[in-house]
Amino acid sequence: MTNNQSPLVAHIIHRLDYGGLENGLVNLINHIPPNRYHHAIICLTDYNPEFRRRIQQPGVEVFALHKSEGHDLGLYGRCWNLLRQLRPAIVHTRNLAALEMQFPAWLARVQRRVHGEHGWDRDPALMNPRHHRLRRWLRPLVQHYIALSGEIAGYLETRIGVAPERMSRIINGVDSVRFHPGNDRSPLPDGFALPGTRVIGTAGRLENVKDQPNLARAFIRLAKMVPNARQHMRLVIIGEGSLRAGIESRLNEAGLRDLAWLPGAQDDIPRLLRSFDLFVLPSQAEGISNTILEAMACGLPVVATDVGGNAELVVENETGRLVPARDPESLALAIQEYVDNPERMRAHGTAGRRRIEEQFSMEAMVTAYLAVYDSVLKCRVKTPFSL
Numbered sequence: 001m002t003n004n005q006s007p008l009v010a011h012i013i014h015r016l017d018y019g020g021l022e023n024g025l026v027n028l029i030n031h032i033p034p035n036r037y038h039h040a041i042i043c044l045t046d047y048n049p050e051f052r053r054r055i056q057q058p059g060v061e062v063f064a065l066h067k068s069e070g071h072d073l074g075l076y077g078r079c080w081n082l083l084r085q086l087r088p089a090i091v092h093t094r095n096l097a098a099l100e101m102q103f104p105a106w107l108a109r110v111q112r113r114v115h116g117e118h119g120w121d122r123d124p125a126l127m128n129p130r131h132h133r134l135r136r137w138l139r140p141l142v143q144h145y146i147a148l149s150g151e152i153a154g155y156l157e158t159r160i161g162v163a164p165e166r167m168s169r170i171i172n173g174v175d176s177v178r179f180h181p182g183n184d185r186s187p188l189p190d191g192f193a194l195p196g197t198r199v200i201g202t203a204g205r206l207e208n209v210k211d212q213p214n215l216a217r218a219f220i221r222l223a224k225m226v227p228n229a230r231q232h233m234r235l236v237i238i239g240e241g242s243l244r245a246g247i248e249s250r251l252n253e254a255g256l257r258d259l260a261w262l263p264g265a266q267d268d269i270p271r272l273l274r275s276f277d278l279f280v281l282p283s284q285a286e287g288i289s290n291t292i293l294e295a296m297a298c299g300l301p302v303v304a305t306d307v308g309g310n311a312e313l314v315v316e317n318e319t320g321r322l323v324p325a326r327d328p329e330s331l332a333l334a335i336q337e338y339v340d341n342p343e344r345m346r347a348h349g350t351a352g353r354r355r356i357e358e359q360f361s362m363e364a365m366v367t368a369y370l371a372v373y374d375s376v377l378k379c380r381v382k383t384p385f386s387l
Helices: 020-031 074-086 095-099 102-107 129-141 150-158 212-225 244-253 269-273 290-297 328-339 342-359 362-378
Strands: 008-013 038-043 061-064 090-094 112-117 144-147 167-169 198-203 233-238 260-264 278-281 302-305 320-323
Touching (some): 008 074, 008 095, 020 038, 038 074, 074 102, 090 102, 090 362, 095 112, 095 129, 102 129, 144 362, 167 362, 198 212, 198 269, 198 328, 212 233, 212 244, 212 328, 233 269, 244 260, 278 290, 278 328, 290 342, 328 342
Parallel strands (some): 008 038, 008 090, 038 061, 090 112, 144 167, 198 233, 278 302
């Protein structure tokens, strides 16, 4: 780092690709003034070139360490070597997949080290005990923690032993200019949504934790509950992943495949969200969901499973509904409340947009991260172990 540059933050993540954590990172980089901090992203595996183009700040380098499957001991050496070259002021790891890179960061004598916990693929009670132990072992190397939800903050304090003064809770912000209300059916296939049709949509990687099959099952139930369902309902599932074939097969068997559109991963999420009438998040686990925030910013009511930080975002019977996870019957009934009541749909969508403007602005998120970075730079460094 040259003397005339702002301090460098090296963000270490598993992979830079479509996802909530990655989207939050890109938003943060794009909105931090470059005279305050500049950035590099270190991917333990690789990065998606298309997603990388979302980074608008000039001069952000993205590195891939090409981690092998299983235990790749050489990864530690590659990370150490890269950090010695970059000489960042701060290393910021995210989630368990990157937490172990706190060790090569310490060996590379990066004295300011931050770790963020964004969410899990399962309830902490179901985690492998080894993951709890690993977090506790590496706790002395982390100068400051960032928790994205109250549930995560509680876990870090009670199970991992992180002192409250070493932790900040920062909820993701949303770009309320880019994500704004509207009524635009143009992204949908021609003839897919007829006048009066309710478009029920979701977005996310098609993997077990996101549980889109739960939404497909709820949609099938809903088709039996709503009169003239073929005229009144459509389903959109944005994203790509291992569950796609199973979802399509389930809809085919129910004779409803023509009422659903699965376009794969998409870049223009704001326009696609504005083509929806209702947003649904059927996840089995969450941290703080970017897609819920983005949907609310687009003026959509939200039906979500009551997991992770979803209840911190969705106000029951004001901006949406919360239902149990893995319960397609409850999910179908909650969706039906909106399909049958357009006025409720509009009122809850308006309330959601208002909540975004008041509590989840991009400016508030950036200010909170800057406060953490400024604080760790000013703090007197306490060496956890001697070399």
